[in-house]
Amino acid sequence: MSSSTTPPEEKIPYHVAIIMDGNGRWAQARGKPRHAGHRAGVESVRRVIEACGNRGVRVLSLFAFSSENWRRPETEVKMLMELFFTALNREVRRLVKGNVRLRIIGDIAAFSDKLQNLIRESERATAANDGLLLQVFANYGGRWDITQAARGLAAQVQAGMLDPDQIDEERVAGALSFAGVADPDLLIRTAGEQRISNFMLWQCAYTELYFTEVLWPDFDEGALDEALADYARRQRRFGRVVEPEDP
Ligand code: IPE
Numbered sequence: 671m672s673s674s675t676t677p678p679e680e681k682i683p684y685h686v687a688i689i690m691d692g693n694g695r696w697a698q699a700r701g702k703p704r705h706a707g708h709r710a711g712v713e714s715v716r717r718v719i720e721a722c723g724n725r726g727v728r729v730l731s732l733f734a735f736s737s738e739n740w741r742r743p744e745t746e747v748k749m750l751m752e753l754f755f756t757a758l759n760r761e762v763r764r765l766v767k768g769n770v771r772l773r774i775i776g777d778i779a780a781f782s783d784k785l786q787n788l789i790r791e792s793e794r795a796t797a798a799n800d801g802l803l804l805q806v807f808a809n810y811g812g813r814w815d816i817t818q819a820a821r822g823l824a825a826q827v828q829a830g831m832l833d834p835d836q837i838d839e840e841r842v843a844g845a846l847s848f849a850g851v852a853d854p855d856l857l858i859r860t861a862g863e864q865r866i867s868n869f870m871l872w873q874c875a876y877t878e879l880y881f882t883e884v885l886w887p888d889f890d891e892g893a894l895d896e897a898l899a900d901y902a903r904r905q906r907r908f909g910r911v912v913e914p915e916d917p
């Protein structure tokens with residue numbers, strides 16, 4: 671059963687992650703070039719940030735560009751980089767006003783100096799905000815994240831600061847790229863594909879997965895509410911046995 675009413679506050683996920691997929695297919699269905707789909711996708715991003723804030727979501731993580739997306743044609747990669755720059759440049763004022771704190775997660779050293787500078791400026795401009803935490807994943811891969819964590823821990827061992835026996839799950843989690851932020855409660859993937867595509871591999875161990883056929887540029891408040899309502903009906907067990915509720 672699907673419902674478009676927003677669930678009660680206690681059933682709203684603290685952390686929502688989204689694999690924003692289907693821009694290309696959205697454009698193709700309209701006989702437009704792929705970049706038209708990516709541009710329309712930016713509108714969806716704006717809409718969903720606002721809607722999540724209004725519904726009481728505390729952390730929103732958006733997968734914008736994966737480590738593997740460099741494999742796309744050079745013209746598309748170039749266009750995505752330019753779009754990232756112009757959208758960030760244009761939207762940062764809105765984020766400041768909306769009390770949204772922005773963080774970019776991923777290996778940003780691969781980006782142009784101009785884009786890296788804008789990323790740092792935008793993060794700084796919103797650093798004091800205490801509303802929604804918006805994490806945009808750019809040149810991110812779950813395997814990259816775990817690898818850089820392993821490298822960091824190995825360096826500590828080599829420097830004599832850490833004993834291998836001290837490496838437990840907490841240490842590994844603490845070395846990951848956005849340590850300290852609660853794991854996602856709900857992962858939404860648009861456009862029908864049912865896979866993780868190297869998004870947060872470690873952090874999604876107990877995340878509820880939600881797949882929708884809706885293409886990312888069509889993902890609106892109603893589609894978000896359907897995902898939230900579906901999440902509210904789930905029973906999370908984390909390996910435990912949960913006694914049935916009294917009738
Ligand atoms: C998601 O849409 C955007 C990025 C991965 C950058 P796609 O570009 O993957 O759209 P489809 O999957 O080809 O429709």
Ligand code: IPE
Nearest residue numbers: 689690691733734735736867
């Ligand atoms: C996942 O989408 C990455 C992002 C949404 C940024 P892709 O379109 O790259 O994933 P695959 O290739 O279909 O798995």
Ligand code: MG
Nearest residue numbers: 691692693694
């Ligand atoms: Mg895709």
